[in-house]
Amino acid sequence: MVVIEVTGLRKRFGAFTAVDGIDFSVEKGEIFGFIGPNGSGKSTTIRMLLGLLTPCGGGGRVLGYDIATQSEAIRQRTGYMAQRFSLYDDLTVRENISFYAGVYGLRGACAAERIREALETVDLPDIENMRASALSTGWRQRLGLACALVHQPPVMFLDEPTGGVDPLARRQFWDLLYNLAGSGSTILVTTHYMDEADHCNRLCLINEGRILLSGTPGEMKRSAGTRDLGEIFARIAQQGKENG
Numbered sequence: 001m002v003v004i005e006v007t008g009l010r011k012r013f014g015a016f017t018a019v020d021g022i023d024f025s026v027e028k029g030e031i032f033g034f035i036g037p038n039g040s041g042k043s044t045t046i047r048m049l050l051g052l053l054t055p056c057g058g059g060g061r062v063l064g065y066d067i068a069t070q071s072e073a074i075r076q077r078t079g080y081m082a083q084r085f086s087l088y089d090d091l092t093v094r095e096n097i098s099f100y101a102g103v104y105g106l107r108g109a110c111a112a113e114r115i116r117e118a119l120e121t122v123d124l125p126d127i128e129n130m131r132a133s134a135l136s137t138g139w140r141q142r143l144g145l146a147c148a149l150v151h152q153p154p155v156m157f158l159d160e161p162t163g164g165v166d167p168l169a170r171r172q173f174w175d176l177l178y179n180l181a182g183s184g185s186t187i188l189v190t191t192h193y194m195d196e197a198d199h200c201n202r203l204c205l206i207n208e209g210r211i212l213l214s215g216t217p218g219e220m221k222r223s224a225g226t227r228d229l230g231e232i233f234a235r236i237a238q239q240g241k242e243n244g
């Protein structure tokens, strides 16, 4: 079942084209990676899918809802961890999640149950009374994820969730993503860490607003004759430059 479908999506800021006509689709239960360097258009694409930015061309659907006309329905059914997500430093771990539960209209016993489940999902139940300001970066990312999934959305958009996190914490974070996808969640995740490309079921390499290559990590490596996705990316980006 196709959960996210994008065709010819385009975004210009003035004379600058940030997203230059991209096509991709994501199936239910997939971890789909959006891999590309700084400024390649990853965040802009996610913002268009959530209706936070208006496309200049093309379109898309999330869970069957049109991104141009039904973004409210999309936002209710998706989780979003923004690249620079905000936590309330003066609030505890539980209070932060509780805040987001309220934003999504969860109240009373239902909210309490969802918060407990979110804490368990991200493996933070023992520190629920700690203030957010006291958390390590890795724990902050996990709390950010808990806030994004407290309403149990079937689809999640995670924009560089592991930025600035140490290798062990990144690995633990990816284990959480595997568990979520294993229970049927669909996840679109962006990163510029090439090693994380290998963790995705399918991915696309994006550069200067264009998709250079997409497929499974295995397919990409076989067709390029290398085990190193970073090398493939560098090669294609270089070819692109030479061809103008």
Ligand SMILES: Nc1ncnc2c1ncn2[C@@H]1O[C@H](COP(=O)(O)OP(=O)(O)OP(=O)(O)O)[C@@H](O)[C@H]1O
Binding pocket: 013, 018, 036, 037, 038, 039, 040, 041, 042, 043, 044, 045, 083, 192
């Ligand atoms: N509101 C805006 N106005 C003008 N230019 C913008 C705006 N938002 C993004 N851009 C530009 O569009 C390009 C793509 O930005 P985007 O944030 O989507 O990249 P990204 O792939 O998420 O990069 P990063 O890895 O640094 O987060 C960049 O050159 C950026 O400067």
Ligand SMILES: [Mg+2]
Binding pocket: 042, 043, 044, 083, 159, 160
């Ligand atoms: Mg970004």
